């Protein structure tokens with residue numbers, strides 16, 4: 429008797445090994461690392477301390493009390509009244525993320541970061557069993573950064589991502605196409621609440637239900653999305669891992685601020701704009717970009733949201749240049765009370781190859797020095813005097 433060799437289905441590429449690494453409660457865990465007294469407590473990270481802002485990350489202790497990312501902070505504090513609220517420090521997360529990436533780079537260069545706390549690794553052909561590799565990576569990350577990651581393993585990105593979600597926290601999980609048949613249909617990429625409701629109306633609740641659904645009807649109901657769902661619900665996802673060095677630069681870098689109460693006067697909103705310009709400029713410098721399109725976003729009390737942009741003569745990554753531009757735009761646009769302001773730098777290009785003529789040497793050096801101080805003592809360390817001087821100018 430000859431052993432039967434399983435042959436891949438026609439049209440599927442050779443078997444791949446994809447890892448999805450997702451840091452556990454990343455922002456909250458980084459904050460706990462910096463403040464060990466917060467360990468074991470419910471911790472909520474938010475954009476700013478205003479009660480009208482939302483939760484950007486929370487510890488598992490806060491999650492156990494019902495707190496979720498994206499939830500209004502006021503509601504989160506009703507669920508977890510004793511939680512410590514920490515205002516996030518994006519720079520600190522970027523610094524940690526760079527260390528995480530360098531640990532991953534010790535295993536392979538084929539890394540596709542998806543956001544600041546998750547990445548796909550293409551481990552196809554590496555001389556280690558996928559599970560052993562995932563364990564090694566998880567342990568190295570913990571040793572070198574003090575942070576826990578969950579790792580999902582699959583023969584494609586879809587399965588790896590579904591696996592990491594089910595591995596959380598601190599776990600490792602592998603999923604094969606046959607493992608996902610009983611999963612709810614909205615656990616598949618591209619099935620949002622709307623599509624899930626639509627499919628639910630036809631009795632489609634699980635991945636298996638979707639696989640049994642006539643392809644023709646799926647295509648009519650959902651168009652192109654229906655076609656990709658046909659494959660995804662069979663655990664087939666040919667999308668490649670695109671290494672970071674082959675990716676397009678970000679479209680824009682932005683931050684926004686929700687005021688505790690609506691504001692109208694320049695004296696009320698300029699300090700916030702100065703802080704936003706500072707955050708945007710600093711992130712641009714961190715990520716090595718300069719931009720020439722500065723956009724002000726403003727939301728009135730009635731929740732209507734608008735933007736106004738100005739193109740600079742040359743790209744910049746400097747706080748003062750961005751602040752002057754948005755300050756002028758706000759002077760033109762803020763004619764009624766606003767509840768939110770945002771600052772965005774677009775038309776980005778790598779700053780290394782650019783001549784940046786618009787600032788003098790001393791300003792540039794001042795900003796570099798401030799970056800160093802904030803890196804050491806936190807985001808607000810040199811904020812207050814800058815925002816005050818911004819208002820006086």
Ligand SMILES: [Mg+2]
Nearest residue numbers: 450451453545
């Ligand atoms: Mg995460």
